Amino acid sequence: MARIVMKFGGATLASSAHIFEVAKKAIHEKEKGHDVVIVTAAMASSANELTKMARDLSDEASKRELDVLRSTSSQLSSALVAIALQEEGYNAVSLTGWQAGVQTDAMYVNARIDYVDVSRLEEHLAQKQIVVVAGEQGIDHLQNITTLGKGGAETAAVAIAAALDAERVDIFTNVDGVYTADPNHVNGAQKLKEISYNEMLELSNLGTHILHPRAVELAKKFQIPVIIRSNEIDTVGTLLKEEVEMEKNLIVRGVAYESDVIRLTVGYDAYSDASLADIFTVLANHRINVDIIVQAIIDGLKPTVSFTILKEEFAEALRVLEESKLSLGFSFADFEVGLAKVSIIGSGMASNPGVAARMFDRLRHEDIPVKMVSTSEIKVSVVVPQDDMIHAANALHAEFNLEQALYM
Template identity: 80%
Template sequence: MTRIVLKFGGLAIASTDYIQEVAYKAIAEKKRGLDVVVVTAAMGRTTKELAKMARDISDNASKRELDVLFSTTSQVASALLAIAIQEAGYDVVSLTGWQAGVQTDAKHRNARIEDIDVTRIEKHFEQGQIVVVAGEQGIDDAQNITSLGKGGAETSAVAIAAAIHAERVDIFTNVDGVYTADPRHVPAAQKLKEISYDEMLELSNLGSHIIHPRAVELAKKFQMPVVIRSSMVDVAGTLLKEEVEMEKNLIVRGVAFESDIIRLTVGYDAYSDASLADIFAVLAENRINVDIIVQAIIDGLKPSVSFTILKEQFAEALHVLENSKLSLDFSFADFEVGLAKVSIIGSGMASNPGVAARMFNCLRRKGIPVKMVSTSEIKVSVVVAQDDMIHAANALHAEFNLAEALQV
């Protein structure tokens, strides 16, 4: 029998009325003759309340206990949804992440899925049940509850879909698809019918928070079709797939931007002391994501390396660097705040030279200084002052004719 995985979170499960609407969506897929798995994210207000309670008790709670605490939030959502489906007259079972067979490593608060044993899910399918799984969580080899961190629910959904060989994953969000830019800040943004895994991965890494990069990576690895769609209105969403039909041969298909970027600079007394491998290995071991990297080696000046990180990882990055100062042998660390990243993305860029020059020229005409640059085959990112972020995004959206090219 054909299988489908549906993921809901945020507003979609914020109240019992909304949860009942989710139940109807799951039942509708069951009526089509499909085996259905629904993955729930945490209920937002519950998470905030539990976080406050934990802070009231301790400023230094262990990550293990926080995982145990916060895992209950998506379990609450899954149980309430199962009750709603039962009330509608359908057979259903709710499972925690570990009951659903989600095995992870032991990195609390940011675990990675290592395997999924779908034996129990398969048994429930044989009994004709809808299966509701609490997302964002699993269990490690020591039988400790773990949480997957940001994007854990959609990552769970894609991983489970791959494990049960589902037809596709529907990610229900508070937007009705993937746009050429964030329409809240770029009024001319247009919805895309399709987007490639690679383009979506770049968008997700560069500021679009519709779906987490980890989920996109899994979808690409297992060639799992994913539909991004609205939980509020029944309209066509955006399909993530390997190859897409290019709308009117667009070279650039999206503009992404992200605020609260911090530039960290680490300096050395001599080039012989500078080891890029060592510094980024230490950061990687602590799961600190580094983006744009620039190394400067100039005669007469001390060598340095600058890189960007997100604001929420700033304190931890400084802590890691300070604790590793002797082994890394750097002489100073400095930082700059008040920055943002603006990027253009499109698979057509790989075969069309001159895109970066056009981007830089557009920003120059608008009087927007560029502080750092990073490129790949399908994206160009620049770091600018945060005050220039929205201006730059709208200018680039217009420069590459994204509004006109997609209008019917």
């Protein structure tokens, strides 16, 4: 009997009516003869209210207690979905993350999954129950509740699917698939029928907030097919898998962008004081994600290293750098705001030279200044003024003819 894991985001659980729709989708799969595991995200309304209450009580609440508090939001949604399924006449049970066997490290607020002990899940599935797991949470080796941070629910869904050897994971969200660009802001954006793990990983890292990179990485590692589909309309979604058919042999298959990028620059009095390894190790130990990195060593000038981070990590990054200034040996730190990152992605770029030059030429033609550049085999990213972000995305989408491709 095939096993299906279904993940539902907070927007799909916003009301009783929404929850009954979730139940119907699960019942549809159960009636096909599948074993069904549902993973729920936190209900946005309850999560926001609980966070506000905690802040009203203390500006310095411990991360442990915040995790205990936040974990209750997805427990609420899992219990409500189980109740809806029971009302429809189906045998269902809700489990917390720790009851479902999600074992994590001890990093509160942003824990990582070590493994999933599926023994209890197997027991419930053997009893023909639909199991509803509270996503975004687990338990560490000291039996403390932890939360998984951004993308925690889909990451847990993929991890559970891998541990159960599931046939696939269905991600239900407020979009009906993955597009060549954001259809709300880019003219002619087309839905992709399929996308590779590597392409989706780049898109996720570069600003397409449909599926978190952690979930994509796990899906790739364990070769779990993932379908990204709409919770509101019954339509074919986008299949995430290892290899895909190259529609019309496109070199570039997507354009992504991300606003509120900040460029941090750290300067040293002498090259001997600079250690890239030290500075990025300190940031990594605090789980601060660094993106584009540029080091400048020029005779007669003080050496610098510049890197980009997201706005929400800016305050923490400054705090960490200030606390570590003496050990890191830098003399000053500066920053620039009002920036954005625009990227082109496509597996075909690896075997087609000249794509970056074509990108830069089009941006020059559009009078859009490029402040930083980062490349890999299947993507090129540029940092541009935020006011030019949408303009740049539309220009690049047109430059690589993505609006002419038929994906539906």
